[in-house]
Amino acid sequence: MASSFPIPVRALVFSAAATLISGFASGPAMAGASGPFLSHQALYELKLVKSRGSNAISGARGRILYNFSGSACEGYTSEFRQVSELDSGEGKLTLSDLRSHSWEDGAGKSYRFKIDTRMNDADSTPIDGMAERVGDRITVKLKQPVAKTFELDGKTVFPTEQIQHIIAAARAGKSVLELMVYDGSDNGEKVYNTLSVIGQPIPGTRSIASPDPSTANDQMKTLTRWPVTVSYYDRDAKAKDGEQTPVYAMSFELFENGVSRALVLDYNDFVIAGAMGRFDVRDSKPCK
Secondary structure, eight states: OTTOOSOOGGGTSTTOOOOOOOOOOOOOOBOGGGOBOOOEEEEEEEEEEEEOSTTOOSEEEEEEEEEEEEETTTEEEEEEEEEEEEEOSTTOEEEEEEEEEEEEOTTSSEEEEEEEEEETTOOOOOEEEEEEEETTEEEEEEEESSOEEEEEETTOBOHHHHHHHHHHHHHTTOOEEEEEEOOSOTTTTOOEEEEEEEOOOBOTTSOOSSOOHHHHSTTTTTOOEEEEEEEEEETTSOOBTTBOOOSEEEEEEEETTSOEEEEEEEOSSEEEEEEEEEEEEOOOOOOO
16 A cells, blocks of 8 residues: 555545544434434544555655535535655655545445545546445446446445444444445445454543544543454455455544544554544534
């Protein structure tokens, strides 16, 4: 992943979601068994935490601006923009601008997405498509980068649906969750196998060493959150020596209303931290 520094669209869910988020922070409306999601805007400041391996880098910085809105009855809309700069040493800088807009049906039946990534102001080919769940299959229709229709296993989940499953598992006291996830990233055809590891719940009353706008917000102070790490694996890659290395992994603290804080994005060759710099709660229309 070092060659494609822009955070994959998964980061968006964990703001959700997305992102990892996301899912990467994700109102009021019932979101399946997980409870209400919060409509909000969050800004994350990115910085390099660690560089390792043969593709080590000397610096990285950037920002993520994430908007999440909607309800179970009208669906969920996510708008995500990440601008980042990667310094690979010897004066070689890569500037990237990732923009994504998606809408997901509240019941996880439909998903629409458009993703545009620009590197050093070069021309880009957006990813544009939609997915519909019918019976035990999901039909994906891509407009770009090439017009194409294909099917996915019906057990595959979409980004907001993934967050719902993680929160429901956390509430049930589960520590491990495996899911197949499709978000339209890469070339629009990629499905990831994911492994989520969920830690012990953190009550809102517990003191925190490094507060941010989410933990300082009165609406958030009473909420429980969980430390979560989600690893993403290429379904098409073959494991070496019986063990497959994740393409990337995301760690974060996930609130019960879908907001994420304390992001850590591990791309194997380097690790990026995303600290929340701003957090604003948005109005949302209740379901009729």
